[in-house]
Amino acid sequence: MVVLALNYREGPTSIREIAGKENISPQYLEQIFLDLRRAELVNSVRGAKGGYKLARPPSEINIGDVVRTLEGPIAPMECVAEGSEGDCCERTQECLTRGVWEKLRDRMNEVLDDISLEDMISSRNINP
Amino acid sequence: MVVLALNYREGPTSIREIAGKENISPQYLEQIFLDLRRAELVNSVRGAKGGYKLARPPSEINIGDVVRTLEGPIAPMECVAEGSEGDCCERTQECLTRGVWEKLRDRMNEVLDDISLEDMISSRNINP
DNA sequence: AAAAAATCCGAGTAATATACTCTGATATAA
DNA sequence: TTATATCAGAGTATATTACTCGGATTTTTT
Numbered sequence: 001m002v003v004l005a006l007n008y009r010e011g012p013t014s015i016r017e018i019a020g021k022e023n024i025s026p027q028y029l030e031q032i033f034l035d036l037r038r039a040e041l042v043n044s045v046r047g048a049k050g051g052y053k054l055a056r057p058p059s060e061i062n063i064g065d066v067v068r069t070l071e072g073p074i075a076p077m078e079c080v081a082e083g084s085e086g087d088c089c090e091r092t093q094e095c096l097t098r099g100v101w102e103k104l105r106d107r108m109n110e111v112l113d114d115i116s117l118e119d120m121i122s123s124r125n126i127n128p
Numbered sequence: 129m130v131v132l133a134l135n136y137r138e139g140p141t142s143i144r145e146i147a148g149k150e151n152i153s154p155q156y157l158e159q160i161f162l163d164l165r166r167a168e169l170v171n172s173v174r175g176a177k178g179g180y181k182l183a184r185p186p187s188e189i190n191i192g193d194v195v196r197t198l199e200g201p202i203a204p205m206e207c208v209a210e211g212s213e214g215d216c217c218e219r220t221q222e223c224l225t226r227g228v229w230e231k232l233r234d235r236m237n238e239v240l241d242d243i244s245l246e247d248m249i250s251s252r253n254i255n256p
Numbered sequence: 257a258a259a260a261a262a263t264c265c266g267a268g269t270a271a272t273a274t275a276c277t278c279t280g281a282t283a284t285a286a
Numbered sequence: 287t288t289a290t291a292t293c294a295g296a297g298t299a300t301a302t303t304a305c306t307c308g309g310a311t312t313t314t315t316t
Contacts, residue, residue, distance in 0.1 A: 002224050047313025048261040096130045120224050175284025176290040
């Protein structure tokens with residue numbers, strides 16, 4: 001996603017190109033981008049000269065969206081994952097640790113939702 | 129650890145007792161407490177009528193210490209784990225995502241280091 | 257029209273981490 | 287002496303995760 005952000009003004013970027021730069025297998029990257037497209041974080045262009053583009057400007061895509069798309073809901077413990085409320089154990093009432101995990105989960109989301117792709121590439125080091 | 133905090137003024141609490149209350153196998157709990165003892169978060173008393181006690185008052189033990197003891201260094205990515213600096217990939221220089229993981233790691237530690245066992249048991253609900 | 261370059265998609269594999277168990281030794285109280 | 291504990295290291299089993307494979311579809315280039 002950082003590579004796509006850097007290429008935002010250009011045409012679509014192919015998996016092959018990104019895979020080469022980041023030293024990831026093209027086949028694996030493909031899986032990842034399918035998920036990103038289904039989440040509408042990127043658009044795809046099929047066929048020769050095709051590839052992927054960010055669906056929105058880098059400033060409007062935050063890391064929280066990317067991470068949650070690829071890794072699922074952020075949660076230090078299963079029982080505080082968004083969508084699985086109460087599924088995990090029956091003692092949510094008396095559980096004294098649950099509050100800790102909820103607080104941690106919320107802070108984690110805050111940190112990630114507060115950083116955009118734009119932030120990441122504008123604070124970049126020397127090498128492009 | 130919450131159970132030990134609740135029992136802080138009493139004598140040592142046995143694994144059997146805690147395992148029963150929390151519905152964990154005594155054998156597994158045993159492994160956990162060995163680690164906690166080696167980290168000097170609890171003291172042990174061997175033999176009949178033995179068990180474990182907190183090594184310090186509940187207000188002086190925070191969740192960060194407990195979690196790091198049992199789960200290892202807190203790190204959303206291997207490469208930002210305390211002690212494995214630079215081991216993970218060679219491109220730490222040009223890596224634009226590393227900063228995100230470092231920030232997240234730091235906030236996670238802050239949250240956990242800011243909550244003591246005392247905090248957890250004093251905000252407790254109805255059932256003891 | 258044919259070939260090449262790319263995404264799409266579902267299914268499968270393999271290594272690893274994690275949760276958990278087993279067996280036996282040692283220490284202490286009753 | 288017996289019962290009740292912790293101590294300790296090794297082993298197992300399940301689930302997750304990272305990753306691969308084969309083939310279909312779409313678009314550009316020749």
